Amino acid sequence: MPGAILLLVVFGFIALLLGFSRWLARRHWAATGNVAVAILLFAIAHVAWPAVMHLRTYEALLPRDAMVAQVSCERTGPRTFRLTLTRLPAGRMQVFEMTGDQWRLEARTLVWKDRAAQIGLPASYRFERLSSRRLDATRSSGVPAEQPPELPASYALSDADEAGEDVWSQARTGRRWASQVDPRRVYGPWRPLANGARFDVWMERPSGSIDAQLQALPANEAAAKALR
Secondary structure, rough: OOOHHHHHHHHHHHHHHHHHHHHOOOOOHHHHHHHHHHHHHHHEEEEEEEHHHHHOOOOOOOOOOOEEEEEEEEEOOOOEEEEEEEEEOOOOOOEEEEOOOOEEEEEEEEEHHHOOOOOHOEEEEEEEEEEEOOOOOOOOOEEOOOOOOOOOOEEEEEOOOOOOOOOHHHHHHOOOOOEEEEEEEEOOOOOOOOOOOEEEEEEEOOOOOOOOOEEEEEEHHHHHHHHH
């Protein structure tokens, strides 16, 4: 999409040059038309640019199941863990300190419709939040469990102050974009925080459906054992 904005700007400059040459040739009406076209192209690029910058933070949502991340856990203390999220296929890694018994990923999805779909805008997703929770604050004997240091219960995976126009939020509130895109929130399943456990995160999307699902499947014996 940034390429389309660049083309608009390039064609705008071409229209300006044509307008200048036709003005020198005393073809004033033709020059005025070229300048009007240039202004229109620049205006479209200016209006569309913030939305394009926002959409660059999303990844393509494939029409088939695809592995989009890996999550690995390492115990650092009583009910505290270091969790590593590796995004695929880019391989970008993020490391978080978490407390509790389970973790879960949350994502946004954008599926374009009507005219936007006809011009080929791709469905996309973006990881939004990584959360943890405790299942029980006491041991089975009734004795309070040792409390680990307080750590954030969740982490935002996107920059709340990022530049651009938040297409997803505006479509959800019905202000703009609602007629062109279907915004959804997708929650993955809760999975155990266990030492050495590794999970493969899949984005599943039935063919022809706008609904997507996040799945976290055990990728090693430690994860499989923790699920049992």
